[in-house]
Amino acid sequence: MHVATKDLLRLATIGSVDDGKSTLIGRLLVDTRQLFDDQLDAVVAASEKRGVGDLDLSFVTDGLRAEREQGITIDVAYRYATTPTRKFIIADCPGHVQYTSNMATGASTADLALVVLDVASGLKEQTRRHLCIAALLGVRSIVVAVNKMDAVDWSQLAFQRVVDEIETLSRELGFTSVDIIPVSALLGDNVVGSSTNIPWYDGPSVLESLEASEAGAWEHATTRGARLPIQWVLRQPGGGRTYAGMVCGDTLRVGDAVTLLPANIQTTIAAINFGGEAIDEATVGLAADVDLAAETNAGRGDMIATAPLPKVVNELATTICWFGERPLVVGQRLRMKHTTKVTPVRVKNINGVIDIEKLDIDDSHSLSTNDIGLATLQTADLMVVDDYRTNRVTGSFVLIDEATNATVAAGMVGHASFL
Amino acid sequence: MRITIGSLEYTRTLQNMTTTPLRPPKFTDHLDLLESHAIFILREVAAECERPVLLFSGGKDSAVLLHLATKAFAPQQLPFPVMHIDTGQNFPEVLAFRDATVAATNARLVVAKVQDTIDQGKVVDPGLLGSRNRLQTVTLLDAINDNGFDAAFGGARRDEDKARAKERILSFRDTFGQWDPRQQRPELWQLYQGKVNPGEHVRAFPLSDWTELDIWQYIEREQMALPTIYFAHERDVVMRDGMWLGVGPFVEPRVDEQVEHRSVRFRTVGDANCTGAVLSSASTLRAIIDEVTLANVSERGATRADDKFSETAMEDRKREGYF
Numbered sequence: 001m002h003v004a005t006k007d008l009l010r011l012a013t014i015g016s017v018d019d020g021k022s023t024l025i026g027r028l029l030v031d032t033r034q035l036f037d038d039q040l041d042a043v044v045a046a047s048e049k050r051g052v053g054d055l056d057l058s059f060v061t062d063g064l065r066a067e068r069e070q071g072i073t074i075d076v077a078y079r080y081a082t083t084p085t086r087k088f089i090i091a092d093c094p095g096h097v098q099y100t101s102n103m104a105t106g107a108s109t110a111d112l113a114l115v116v117l118d119v120a121s122g123l124k125e126q127t128r129r130h131l132c133i134a135a136l137l138g139v140r141s142i143v144v145a146v147n148k149m150d151a152v153d154w155s156q157l158a159f160q161r162v163v164d165e166i167e168t169l170s171r172e173l174g175f176t177s178v179d180i181i182p183v184s185a186l187l188g189d190n191v192v193g194s195s196t197n198i199p200w201y202d203g204p205s206v207l208e209s210l211e212a213s214e215a216g217a218w219e220h221a222t223t224r225g226a227r228l229p230i231q232w233v234l235r236q237p238g239g240g241r242t243y244a245g246m247v248c249g250d251t252l253r254v255g256d257a258v259t260l261l262p263a264n265i266q267t268t269i270a271a272i273n274f275g276g277e278a279i280d281e282a283t284v285g286l287a288a289d290v291d292l293a294a295e296t297n298a299g300r301g302d303m304i305a306t307a308p309l310p311k312v313v314n315e316l317a318t319t320i321c322w323f324g325e326r327p328l329v330v331g332q333r334l335r336m337k338h339t340t341k342v343t344p345v346r347v348k349n350i351n352g353v354i355d356i357e358k359l360d361i362d363d364s365h366s367l368s369t370n371d372i373g374l375a376t377l378q379t380a381d382l383m384v385v386d387d388y389r390t391n392r393v394t395g396s397f398v399l400i401d402e403a404t405n406a407t408v409a410a411g412m413v414g415h416a417s418f419l
Numbered sequence: 420m421r422i423t424i425g426s427l428e429y430t431r432t433l434q435n436m437t438t439t440p441l442r443p444p445k446f447t448d449h450l451d452l453l454e455s456h457a458i459f460i461l462r463e464v465a466a467e468c469e470r471p472v473l474l475f476s477g478g479k480d481s482a483v484l485l486h487l488a489t490k491a492f493a494p495q496q497l498p499f500p501v502m503h504i505d506t507g508q509n510f511p512e513v514l515a516f517r518d519a520t521v522a523a524t525n526a527r528l529v530v531a532k533v534q535d536t537i538d539q540g541k542v543v544d545p546g547l548l549g550s551r552n553r554l555q556t557v558t559l560l561d562a563i564n565d566n567g568f569d570a571a572f573g574g575a576r577r578d579e580d581k582a583r584a585k586e587r588i589l590s591f592r593d594t595f596g597q598w599d600p601r602q603q604r605p606e607l608w609q610l611y612q613g614k615v616n617p618g619e620h621v622r623a624f625p626l627s628d629w630t631e632l633d634i635w636q637y638i639e640r641e642q643m644a645l646p647t648i649y650f651a652h653e654r655d656v657v658m659r660d661g662m663w664l665g666v667g668p669f670v671e672p673r674v675d676e677q678v679e680h681r682s683v684r685f686r687t688v689g690d691a692n693c694t695g696a697v698l699s700s701a702s703t704l705r706a707i708i709d710e711v712t713l714a715n716v717s718e719r720g721a722t723r724a725d726d727k728f729s730e731t732a733m734e735d736r737k738r739e740g741y742f
Contacts, residue, residue, distance in 0.1 A: 008449040036717040063581025064600050065731045075603055077584045078577045080630050087449045089628055101605040105587075108607045231462040234495055244491075246459045246609075275458075276493030283447060287458035287491070300466055323605055337612050340466070398610045405614045410607045 009215040010089045012076075012110035014103060014134055016126035017095035019118040020147040022073050024185035025092045026057030028207065031192040034081045035060065057185070061092040074099060076106040083211060097126055100133070100370040101323035104410050107134050108396075112213050114206070115144040115166075119158050119182070120151060123165045129356045135173035136319060136372065136416050138392050142170065143179045143209045145191075150184040154197045172359055173418055179209040224390045226250040226258075228282075228304040229339035234289050242273060243298055244289035245340065248393040249386075250306065252290065253281040260296055261303045262312045262382040267294035269304075301341035303384040303394070310386045310394055315348065316377045319388075319415055322367035324401065324408035328375070329366045334408070338383055338397035345399070349376040359418060374415060388412035450637055457484075457625035458491040460588060460611060461572065464623045465492075467613045468570035471499040471623075472529065472563075474742065475521070477513040478688035479645055480574030480626060482520065483634055486643055487625065488572070489524055500527040502571075504559050506551040507534045508669045508690040516646040531562035550693050556741045560596040569615055572623045573742050578630045579718070582734035588627045594618040596740030622742075631686075631718050632711050639704040651684045651702040662695030686711075686718045 013021040026043075029035055035043075039060075047056040050068060061077040062068055073094040081088040091106030107113060113134045117127050134142070144166055152158040159182045170178045181190050182201050189195035190205045204212065232244040252258075256269045271291040272282050282288035290304065303310065322328045328347065336345045351374040352361035367373045388395030399409035447455075464471055473488055475481045488497055501521055521528045533551050536558045537544045545551060563571060577584045587606045590598060604612075613621045626634070638645065655666040657676040663683060664670045669692040672678050683696035684707075701707045733741075 008452050037715045038717055061581075061584070063584055064734060066601065074601060075585050077581070078628065079584060080578050080628070082630075082632075102603070105605045105607060109609070231459070232466055232492075234492065237494060244462060246455060273493075275490035285447065285452055285455055287455040287462070337610050340463070342467075342612075392608065396608045396610065398605070398607050398612065400612060400614070405612070405616065407604045407607070407612060410605065 007086050007215065008089065009086055009112065009210065009213065010091070010110050011112045011114050011210065012091040012093050012103075012107040012134075012139075013114045013116060014093055014107060014127075014130035015095055015116040016118075016124040016130075017072060019095065019116050019121075019124075019127070020185045021095060021116040022058035022061045022077075022092055024114075024116050024145055024147065024183070024191065024206070025079060025090060026060035027185045027188055027191045029060055029079060029081060030057065031188055032081060032083070032207065034079075072096060075102045083207075086211060086215060088210065093130075095126060095130075097129070097370060100129070100321075101410075103130060104133055104137070104321055104323075107137050107139060108410065110134075110137075110139055111215060112141045112143065112210070113139045114210070115142050116147050116185075117144070117162065118148050119146045119162055120148060122162045123169065125356060128169065131169060131173060132354065132356055132359070133321065133372065135175065135418065136321070136412065138388065140175060141177040141213050142175050143181065143206060143213070145181055145183045145185070145206055147183055147185050149182045149189065149198065150187055154182075156200045159201075174416075177213065179204065181206055181209060224249060224386070225308050225310070226252040226256070226306045227310065227386075227391065227394050228252060228288075228290060229341075229394065230298055230300055230302045230304065231340045233299055236291075240291060242271070242289040242291045243304065244287070245304075246287045246393075247282045247284055249284065249391050251281050251283050252288070252304075252306070256306055258292070258304050258306055259309055260292065260298050261305055261310065261384040263296070263298070263302065264312070265294060265296055267292045267296070269293075301339075301381075303339065305384070310384050310391075312382050312384055314379050314382055316379065316383065316385065316413055317415065318375050318377055318397075319372065319412045319419075320367060320375045320399070321370075321372050321410040322408070323369065323410070325369060327366040327368050328409070333402065335400040335402055336377070336379065336397050336411075337400060338385065339394060341381065341383070342400075343379050343381040343383065345377045345379050347375055348378045351375065354419065361419060374419070377411075385413045387414040389414060389417070450633065450640060453629055453633060454487065454490075454637070456609075456628065457487045459609065460623060460625040461488050461491040463611045464570050464572065464589070464613050464621070465498050467611075468615075468621070470566070470568050471570035471572065472502045472566065472568045473497070473499055473526075473572040474559075474574070475501045475503050475517065476574075476688065477503070477509075477517040477520075477646055478574070479634055479638065479649060480576065482516075482643060482645060483629075483637060484572060484574040484626060485520065485524065485526075486641060497524060497526045500529050502529040502531060502562060504555045504562070505530050505532045505534075506555050506690050507532065508551055508692055510646070510648055510685075510688065510691050512648045513646045513688055516644070520644070529562070529566065531558050533558045536561060550690065552690055552693055553736065553741075556596075556736065556739050559742070560740050563596070563620055564618075569620045570613055570623055571620060572625065574626050575624050575742060576629050576631070576634075577627050580733040582731065582737055586624070586627075586737070588624055589613050590622040590624065591615070592620050592622060592740065596620070598737045598740070600734065600738070632708070635704065635708045635711055639708060646688065648685045648688065649707070651682050651699045651706075653680060654683050654696065655679070656681050656683060656696060663698065664694075665691065665696055667691060
């Protein structure tokens with residue numbers, strides 16, 4: 001299938017603590033000369049100050065004081081790299097289980113996951129958890145850096161053992177593109193260029209693999225029907241109104257037959273504007289505003305859609321990543337933000353927690369912190385939703401604590417196929 | 420709308436790299452994506468928060484932010500005011516630009532003055548030549564409180580500093596205006612939620628994913644106006660702590676300093692007494708983009724004395740409520 005190339009790739013690093021995610025990103029940025037001299041000097045100075053050698057590459061992204069003191073990543077660091085063909089937005093995510101919500105933050109907008117693991121220890125439980133979350137979030141491509149090859153004497157046998165584990169899990173989780181690369185982030189082997197220490201591997205380096213992968217997958221994972229969740233109503237000179245929002249799912253064109261939901265009013269797109277200027281079509285990701293042929297009283301939280309239409313429901317079967325400190329229980333009341341709509345919800349049922357090792361569902365009826373489970377939610381208002389697997393924008397939501405306004409869960413409409 | 424193929428200009432030359440052939444982008448390039456994302460954030464925060472405000476310094480980033488806000492709500496006026504935290508140590512060219520730009524958008528301008536905070540006795544006057552950089556946090560938090568703002572848009576970018584690289588696009592601040600980097604709200608997908616309780620607020624950073632080069636390319640594409648000090652000009656300067664400072668009311672040459680007349684420009688705009696100039700002959704946007712593409716030193720490293728205090732200078736200031 002032909003997918004138009006865009007020159008912006010979003011990637012997230014995932015994997016267990018201490019397997020070398022931040023070091024790999026540091027190496028990638030240093031060896032492609034993305035760092036300015038003063039930034040590199042600051043990393044060298046910080047390394048000396050903390051007695052960790054000449055250059056601790058993890059300090060390139062671990063920028064908080066607490067992170068440098070403890071030698072761990074606490075929250076996502078966003079870094080930017082450019083090559084002649086692409087801009088990369090890199091989310092370097094934390095590995096600790098207690099910071100799983102931060103990892104999910106970084107991975108939720110990723111086109112691709114860069115998985116880092118230690119060749120000596122293979123797939124740890126936390127790596128499996130991250131891969132499972134990435135798969136649930138709809139990431140389809142992974143580049144796996146099997147790290148610390150220098151510590152096992154560049155052993156092909158050790159590499160192959162890990163490859164077998166990854167391939168098995170990747171099949172179960174349904175990743176469609178998997179590159180597995182033996183690397184040493186510390187020494188730079190197979191990160192940007194090739195490696196003389198690993199003559200038995202003739203595949204791409206990490207950078208080569210990232211450059212060859214599909215950009216814009218996040219937006220283009222959605223291919224069924226155009227949707228415009230209304231953010232804001234703009235008053236036009238002369239008394240008309242247009243509806244502003246970001247287009248998702250498919251291109252929206254002037255003349256398209258559309259339905260305004262949940263009111264279920266059929267009409268057509270009379271005009272499309274961007275930044276006050278008329279345009280013919282709004283591609284996916286464009287923050288446009290549209291004029292409808294019919295008179296409506298549409299407002300924020302409503303949705304304009306082309307066929308096949310999303311569902312209009314007040315009860316949702318969902319997959320939930322729970323980040324709250326106290327468990328999520330049946331009957332609990334929360335607020336949901338879905339596209340541009342906020343509504344009260346009640347937990348009707350909890351239908352089990354995912355067992356990360358076995359990838360099946362147990363019979364729990366509550367979710368503890370960092371559990372991923374299945375839940376049925378009742379919503380106070382009618383919600384206009386797609387299954388997450390067909391549209392990552394109209395299929396996703398967050399749950400909000402009513403008292404503190406904290407975001408306590410990431411939710412997806414429907415269930416992943418591997419469950 | 421115009422589709423610019425920016426990718427071919429968008430290079431920092433790399434070695435040892437294979438490249439995949441680039442098909443002409445059918446959809447949009449990275450600037451289009453960054454632009455729409457920023458517009459989306461501006462609208463979300465304006466819709467969810469009761470009283471937002473847009474922080475405007477007259478620098479290039481806040482100029483881009485204001486330009487994006489104008490686009491987000493066109494043809495209406497901005498649904499929020501614009502606020503300048505005035506340290507009283509501004510470049511006059513920047514103040515002129517501020518007034519002209521805000522007037523052109525018809526927005527309401529709120530000016531909060533550090534001098535007022537000093538006169539109220541809340542902070543100590545560092546004197547004409549001392550830095551008011553850190554004091555403006557107090558002025559900013561007071562202005563947010565006094566006006567009942569529950570959201571403040573800022574032009575900060577994550578590529579500027581390692582602490583900013585860690586911050587969410589919507590960054591929660593408690594009733595003391597503090598940022599707690601260990602307790603940030605998860606920010607999933609593009610579901611930005613800015614609800615706060617009374618006294619709390621959020622900072623919203625629509626330019627989070629833009630780099631310095633993105634900003635310049637966008638300014639060129641949109642043919643935006645900027646304060647003249649961003650372009651190369653002749654100026655009396657002194658070398659102090661490794662930076663060229665422009666001689667003027669807030670920078671007096673010290674006895675051991677030699678005044679030189681050089682062609683310079685400013686890469687960032689902060690207070691006149693702690694913002695360094697770079698030697699440059701770049702007098703057009705195109706020349707600036709070429710210069711930025713080849714730069715070896717980061718913009719804050721080259722030009723901001725306020726970031727050189729310690730390893731975590733920005734984190735420390737942000738925790739207190741700085742921009």
